[in-house]
Amino acid sequence: MSENLAYKIITYWVEEKSSVLDLGCGDGELLSILVERKNVKAMGIEISEQAIYSCVAKGLSVLHENIEHGLTGYADKSFDYVILYNTFQEIKNPAAVLDEALRVGKKVVVGFPNFAYYKSRLQIFFNGRVPVTSSMPFQWYNTPNLHFLSILDFTDYCNIKKIKIEKSVFIGKSGQVKFLPNLFAEMGIFIVS
Amino acid sequence: MEKNSVGLVETKYFNFDELVLDSKEHLKQVTIAYEIYGQLNEKKSNAILIEHALTGDAHAAGFHKDEDKSGWWDTMIGPGKAFDTKKYFVICSNVIGGCKGSTGPSSVNPKTGKPYGLDFPIITVADMVRAQKKLIDYLGIKKLLTVVGGSMGGMQVLQWLVSYPESVKSLIPIATTVKHSPQQIAFSEVGRQAVMSDPDWRDGNYYGVSFPTRGLSVARMIGHITYMSDVSMAEKFGRRSKEKKPIFKFEPSFEVEGYLKYRGDSFVKRFDANSYLYITKALDLFDLVGEKKLHQVFNGLKAKLLILSFKSDWLYPSYQSKEIVKACKLAGADATYCEIDSTYGHDAFLLEVDEETHLIKHFLERVSNV
Structure with a gap:
């Protein structure tokens, strides 16, 4: 799976000169791409101090906070987009953070590794061990992932919560996956509102 | 002398007739002690004002004649340092009420010809900043590139934001608060x-x-x-x-x-x-916005903020810096915040030079280019 492809898709989605809040922005790579290509007003929240240094070196505005309680300060709909890319599965209370993201952002971009990827299924089935894949390259004892969800889990959840999925793209090893994404995609990316 | 020092410096003095204080009293014949490092550019757009803490003074960098001890923030100010004197014009002044050249209780009261002592009026952080504004005007600077300081210095930084928001392009409050807590x-x-x-x-x-x-x-x-x-x-x-x-x-x-x-x-x-x-x-009287809401005061703020705190600082704990962050969020102000993982306590703002240098250097480059 290519991270660049995911970034390309998000960059394609995000509108020119919009405001973007990236939750768990890491070293700020995605945000700086968005600033460069889409001239967005960017803001990041990140829990790792080292990552903050990288963001600041890239000229980004970033807050050293925990996103689980870092959104309370923002007014409703204060960003055009809130991004939850590859962080969603690592937070203690994803439901609460998604609710907050939907409150603060007009649209929310959600991207996460698909646990129902066929290779994961095969590894569990044949090896009897927790799967290790390129989108989830960790062992059970060192994974930052707290929640394991599939593309269908997420779409089910959105249906129950009446969250509107505006767009979705599924990414596999060699690009976009259109056929049976819950089986063949390593990553799902959605815009919800 | 080390290579990246601003070298030999001397304290200068700026005098003016009167300062009207928060207490409504008029302080007469006021002197502000200050030092400058680097060159002011033609557009006068590269000036940085350094604010000292409780017992600091105007001597922030370099050396005075016949003294071995460098200025109090020499690790941060000089050629190639965080406040790079090859690029920026750096100003530091002693606060009024102080005793390092600016008018304070040990100065001579023009009315009596004797030191003020307790006849010196009560001064506030806003008064300190009011006096600095006169110095900045005198130096011909309309807009400061940044105002920066730790502890009490940080309070002055925040006061600049409230008193003269149009005169600052960015602000760097470090290990500070919008109001003193009961413990402080x-x-x-x-x-x-x-x-x-x-x-x-x-x-x-x-x-x-x-x-x-x-x-x-x-x-x-x-x-x-x-x-x-x-x-x-x-x-x-x-x-x-x-x-x-x-x-x-x-x-x-x-x-x-x-x-x-x-x-x-x-x-x-x-x-x-x-x-x-x-x-x-x-310091104790300092309450930046009083009854008002901080984010309302920050509304429409154009200046960018870099807010720093230190994990082990229990005198000015991070939660106080986070209140500033929260107000920035609500007001939509452009802020960066980092809680530096230090064990030095409140002193960290003088000691965590590498971390501060990294953050401040990049931040200044960014605000200079806007």
Whole structure:
């Protein structure tokens, strides 16, 4: 799976000169791409101090906070987009953070590794061990992932919560996956509102 | 002298007739001591104002003639440093109420021809900044590239934001707060009581007669405890003692005792006791927005902020910096915040040079280019 492809898709989605809040922005790579290509007003929240240094070196505005309680300060709909890319599965209370993201952002971009990827299924089935894949390259004892969800889990959840999925793209090893994404995609990316 | 020092510097003095204070009193014949480093560019757009903490002064960088000790923030100011004097014009002034060249309680009262003592009016952080604005106007600077400082310096930074938002392009408040907490007021008060209970204080009229050495040194000792952390004290002193066996006497024998005594003793040689009272009072009175909501005051703010705090700082804990962050969020102000993982306690703002340099350097590059 290519991270660049995911970034390309998000960059394609995000509108020119919009405001973007990236939750768990890491070293700020995605945000700086968005600033460069889409001239967005960017803001990041990140829990790792080292990552903050990288963001600041890239000229980004970033807050050293925990996103689980870092959104309370923002007014409703204060960003055009809130991004939850590859962080969603690592937070203690994803439901609460998604609710907050939907409150603060007009649209929310959600991207996460698909646990129902066929290779994961095969590894569990044949090896009897927790799967290790390129989108989830960790062992059970060192994974930052707290929640394991599939593309269908997420779409089910959105249906129950009446969250509107505006767009979705599924990414596999060699690009976009259109056929049976819950089986063949390593990553799902959605815009919800 | 090290290669990246600003070198030999001297304190300059700026005089003006009158400053109207928050207390409505008029302070006459005011002097502001200041130092400058680097060159002001043609557009006058590269000026940085450095704000000192409680016992600091205008001598922030370089060396004075015949002195070996460099300025108090020499690690951060100089060619190639965080505040790069090859690029920026750096100004630092002594606060009014101080005793390092600016008008304060030890200055001569023009009305009586004697030192003010307690006739000196109560001053506030806003008054300090009001005086600095006059200096900045005098230097012909319309807009400061940044205002930066830690602790009380950070309060002045925030005061600039409220008093003169159009005159600042960015702000760097470090290890600071929008208002003193009861705990912070309590420590200030213990310090003041130590000074005032010294018989040599003589209700503040000690000039030329005596000096409340014992009281002021105790105040400084208390201060130093609050500037460190449990961990930094354990690392620096442990339970090491100059005596091999426990001695059953009250002379300082633990290293930490000796250190505090040394700090107290050296402080009284360089600082005026009344200034200590006036400035700590200004800190306690500091309440940036009072009854108003902070984010309302920040509304429409164009200046960018870099807010820094330190994990082990229990005198100005991170939650106080996070209140500033929260107001920025609500107001939609452009802010960056980092809680630096340091064990130095409040002193960290003077010691965590590498981290601060990295953050400040990049931040300044960014705000310079806007």
